[in-house]
Amino acid sequence: xxxxxxxxxxxxxxxxxxxxxxxxxxxxxxxxxxxxxxxxxxxxxxxxxxxxxxxxxxxxxxxxxxxxxxxxxxxxxxxxxxxxxxxxxxxxxxxxxxxxxxxxxxxxxxxxxxxxxxxxxxxxxxxxxxxxxxxxxxxxxxxxxxxxxxxxxxxxxxxxxxxxxxxxxxxxxxxxxxxxxxxxxxxxxxxxxxxxxxxxxxxxxxxxxx
Amino acid sequence: xxxxxxxxxxxxxxxxxxxxxxxxxxxxxxxxxxxxxxxxxxxxxxxxxxxxxxxxxxxxxxxxxxxxxxxxxxxxxxxxxxxxxxxxxxxxxxxxxxxxxxxxxxxxxxxxxxxxxxxxxxxxxxxxxxxxxxxxxxxxxxxxxxxxxxxxxxxxxxxxxxxxxxxxxxxxxxxxxxxxxxxxxxxxxxxxxxxxxxxxxxxxxxxxxx
DNA sequence: AGGGCCTTGTTATATATTTGACAGTCTTTC
DNA sequence: GAAAGACTGTCAAATATATAACAAGGCCCT
Numbered sequence: 001x002x003x004x005x006x007x008x009x010x011x012x013x014x015x016x017x018x019x020x021x022x023x024x025x026x027x028x029x030x031x032x033x034x035x036x037x038x039x040x041x042x043x044x045x046x047x048x049x050x051x052x053x054x055x056x057x058x059x060x061x062x063x064x065x066x067x068x069x070x071x072x073x074x075x076x077x078x079x080x081x082x083x084x085x086x087x088x089x090x091x092x093x094x095x096x097x098x099x100x101x102x103x104x105x106x107x108x109x110x111x112x113x114x115x116x117x118x119x120x121x122x123x124x125x126x127x128x129x130x131x132x133x134x135x136x137x138x139x140x141x142x143x144x145x146x147x148x149x150x151x152x153x154x155x156x157x158x159x160x161x162x163x164x165x166x167x168x169x170x171x172x173x174x175x176x177x178x179x180x181x182x183x184x185x186x187x188x189x190x191x192x193x194x195x196x197x198x199x200x201x202x203x204x205x206x207x208x209x210x
Numbered sequence: 211x212x213x214x215x216x217x218x219x220x221x222x223x224x225x226x227x228x229x230x231x232x233x234x235x236x237x238x239x240x241x242x243x244x245x246x247x248x249x250x251x252x253x254x255x256x257x258x259x260x261x262x263x264x265x266x267x268x269x270x271x272x273x274x275x276x277x278x279x280x281x282x283x284x285x286x287x288x289x290x291x292x293x294x295x296x297x298x299x300x301x302x303x304x305x306x307x308x309x310x311x312x313x314x315x316x317x318x319x320x321x322x323x324x325x326x327x328x329x330x331x332x333x334x335x336x337x338x339x340x341x342x343x344x345x346x347x348x349x350x351x352x353x354x355x356x357x358x359x360x361x362x363x364x365x366x367x368x369x370x371x372x373x374x375x376x377x378x379x380x381x382x383x384x385x386x387x388x389x390x391x392x393x394x395x396x397x398x399x400x401x402x403x404x405x406x407x408x409x410x411x412x413x414x415x416x417x418x419x420x
Numbered sequence: 421a422g423g424g425c426c427t428t429g430t431t432a433t434a435t436a437t438t439t440g441a442c443a444g445t446c447t448t449t450c
Numbered sequence: 451g452a453a454a455g456a457c458t459g460t461c462a463a464a465t466a467t468a469t470a471a472c473a474a475g476g477c478c479c480t
Binding site: 007009010043044046047050060061062063 | 466467468469470471474475476477478
C-alpha cells in the first residue's frame with residue numbers, strides 16, 4: 001500500500017501507456033516527450049505528465065522520457081515483475097480462445113490448467129493444457145498456488161465457481177460471465193461484460209443516426 | 211440527437227440497469243424503488259434517480275418505478291428497438307465464441323456471416339453461419355446492410371479490416387484486437403482490450419499484497 | 421562554456437461526476 | 451376521504467478528474 005490515492009481512472013490508463021511504449025521499444029524509439037506521446041495515444045500531454053508523476057519523476061526536463069525505462073517502470077507498477085499462476089474455468093470457445101492467447105503467457109500469466117463439468121471436454125488438451133474435472137478444482141488451485149481464475153462459464157455456472165473460489169487461496173477473478181458475482185472476502189473481481197459493452201455500441205449507433 | 215448532454219459515464223451504466231431489470235422481470239418483480247435497486251446494483255439511490263431522470267421521469271412518487279416499463283424504456287434508449295445486422299471478421303476461437311452467444315442474437319444483433327483469410331476455416335459453418343473469404347467482405351456487408359463488425363483478428367490484421375470497413379456502409383466496430391484502430395470517418399469504435407483489463411487485475415493484486 | 425530552447429513536475433483552474441438534501445406528490449391505510 | 455408514509459425529481463454541495471499555466475532545470479548547439 002505504498003501508493004497514496006491513485007484513482008482507478010489513472011490505473012486504467014496505465015496498460016495503454018504500457019502497450020504504446022512496447023510498440024515504441026519494438027520500433028527502436030529511445031525517447032519520447034509527453035507532447036509526442038499525446039499525439040499518438042490521444043490523452044493530453046498534461047494528463048500524461050500528471051499520470052506518470054503519480055508514481056515518481058520518470059522524466060527529465062528538456063529531454064522527455066526514456067522509453068525503455070518508462071516501459072519498465074510501468075511494468076513494475078502493473079505488477080509485471082513476477083509470473084502469476086492462473087486457471088480457466090469453462091473450456092468452451094471462449095475459454096479455449098483465452099488459453100490460446102500467447103500474449104497473456106508472455107506477460108507472465110501462466111496457465112496451469114482448465115476446468116469444466118462437461119465430460120465431453122474433460123481430458124482434452126488445449127494448447128498443451130489439460131482440461132480437468134471441476135471436482136479437482138479446489139485441490140488443484142491450492143496445490144499449484146493459483147492466484148487468478150478466469151471464469152468463462154455460462155451465466156448460471158459462474159456464481160457456483162465464485163463460491164468455490166472463496167474456499168481457496170485464489171486472490172483474483174477475471175469474470176466473463178454476464179453476472180455480478182457475490183463475493184464476501186477481499187478477492188479482486190474484474191468483469192468483462194460483453195453484452196454491456198455491445199449495448200453501448202447500439203446506443204451510440206442510434207444516437208449517431210438521429 | 212434529441213438528448214442534450216448525457217455523459218458517457220451514464221451511458222455505460224445503462225446496460226447494467228437493463229440487465230438487473232430483466233432479472234427482476236424474470237422473477238416477477240413488478241415495482242422497484244431507487245433505494246431497493248441501489249442495494250442490488252451497488253449504485254447510490256441518488257445516482258440511480260439522476261441517471262434515469264436524464265431521459266425522462268419514468269418513476270412515480272410514493273411508488274417507485276414500474277419494472278416492465280423501465281426495462282422497456284432503457285431498451286429503447288439503448289437502441290434495442292430494431293435488429294442490427296452484424297458480421298464477424300476472424301473465425302478463430304474468439305470469433306467462434308461470439309458466433310455462439312445466443313444472447314447477442316436475442317437482443318437483436320443478427321449475425322449474417324463470418325469472414326477469414328485462412329483457407330482452412332473458409333467454408334466452415336459455425337452455429338449455422340458460414341465462414342466466407344475475406345475477399346467477399348466489402349460486397350457482402352454492403353449488400354446485406356451490415357451495420358456492425360466484430361473484429362476478432364490478430365493485432366496485425368485488425369487495421370487492415372478497419373481500412374476495408376471505411377469503404378463500406380458499416381457504422382460501428384466492436385474491436386477485440388489489442389490495438390487502437392485508426393479511423394478517419396465517424397464510425398463508432400468500441401474496444402475490448404483484454405490485455406489492458408488483465409493488467410489492471412495484476413495491478414490490484416500487487417497492491418493488495420503489499 | 422553559455423544562452424536559448426525544451427520539457428518536466430507541480431500548482432492552480434476548470435470541468436465533470438457523484439452524493440446529499442428536500443419540497444412536492446402519489447400511494448396506502450384506516 | 452383524510453392523514454401518514456414513501457418516493458421521485460431536482461437543486462445544491464462535495465468530490466473527483468482533467469486541463470491549463472508556468473517556474474525551474476536539463477539539453478543541445480554554437
